[in-house]
Amino acid sequence: MPEGPEVQRFADQLDRVLANQPIVQLTARTQVAKRWLTEHPEMLLGREIVRVSAFGKNLIGWIAGDYYFYSHLMMWGRWTTFTGVPPHEVDRRERARIITATGGAILLSAPVFQLGQGNPYTQIEILRSLGADILPQSSEPFDQARFVEALRLSQPDRTIGAALLDQSIAAGIGNYLRAEILFLCQLDPWRRVGDLTEQNLHQLCQTVPQVARRAYETGGFTVSDLDRTRMQQDPGLVYRSGSEWGTRHYVFRRTNLPCLRCNTPIRQQKQLVRTDGTEEKTRIIYFCPVCQQVSINLKPRSTKRSTADTTI
Incomplete structure (x- = not known):
């Protein structure tokens, strides 16, 4: 799972490409965002993306008119950006696409993408509880x-x-x-x-x-x-x-x-x-059981050097 540093780098990447640019097209595949777009057709088109920021593992795009987009990458999600003409083909992993006149960003594999109006820190439950x-x-x-x-x-x-x-x-x-x-x-x-x-x-x-x-x-x-x-x-x-x-x-x-x-x-x-x-x-x-003075009883260790464990 991407942690705070990785999400902040994604936010920086999106901010460089999207900030101060009006939205030309915004599509989404997540159920919550699709429903919002249906209820607010073309509401975001022409509105400028003010900035993109991160808080912990959460990424927020601030849109003029008190609107926002929000993503949480969970385990496998990631953002990609492009300049110029957007890619024609739609990756099956694509969850959202934000296009401006000069470039855009595509969200892949992340199950959480939302759109809204108002303060995301009061509207999105996970943001209200962050430390x-x-x-x-x-x-x-x-x-x-x-x-x-x-x-x-x-x-x-x-x-x-x-x-x-x-x-x-x-x-x-x-x-x-x-x-x-x-x-x-x-x-x-x-x-x-x-x-x-x-x-x-x-x-x-x-x-x-x-x-x-x-x-x-x-x-x-x-x-x-x-x-x-x-x-x-x-x-x-x-x-x-x-x-x-x-x-x-x-x-x-x-x-x-x-x-x-x-x-x-x-x-x-x-x-x-x-x-x-x-x-x-x-x-x-x-x-390290010695440097950290680990208190639990540990089983005898395997002498095999294995990289098989990929738990994040």
Whole structure:
């Protein structure tokens, strides 16, 4: 699933192509957006797209006249942009197409695309409940107070590994960011939120926006330049020498590879992240058992270096 940094890059991409341009054509295949277009025929044609922005994993296009378009990419969605003449053929994965006189954007594979008038932050349920944005506008700092308050209001028995995936606590964190954040904070993913110290909270407040910004600026890399060079030069630190696989992160998808800090093999484990009383949802968490002082009992690790797990 695209996380905050990836969605912000999509928003930047759309903003460069669409901002300050009147809409020539807008089509949609999602049920909600199709119904809106039927009820408001040609309402958006000729209206200028003011800007495109992101908040966490959510992308919003602001349209003149107090209108908007909204998308959530979920697991496989992505935006593509073009300049000049739009592609004639319609990809079967296409969910929306926005065309201006100079170019446009096409949404692929995303199940969530909506149109509306008014403030999307009050009209769209998920936007009303979001926590601090991990990648706020460049002029704004990460809202540490909001983040800490949301953590403290969370269930004290909840694990920090589960809490970081809660978008009402921090908007934009997904599986790879939470693994990297917890590693850099040297935090056990199974540590209870109620047991976090003031130092733990301070580290999280510093690390969350730093890791998000690093991933945004580098196209998804969270390791430092120095550590990436180490992995590129030492075949023992990667799955396959010469491949980028295994050089992007400290722990995420580096199962059985040596920790870059203590040389202990990185582990992975399913972690309960949510339950609704009838169904439990788990996600794979990657970690260094030594650096993060992991408290749970771990099964003997496999000595096979496998990249088979592709859980995001």
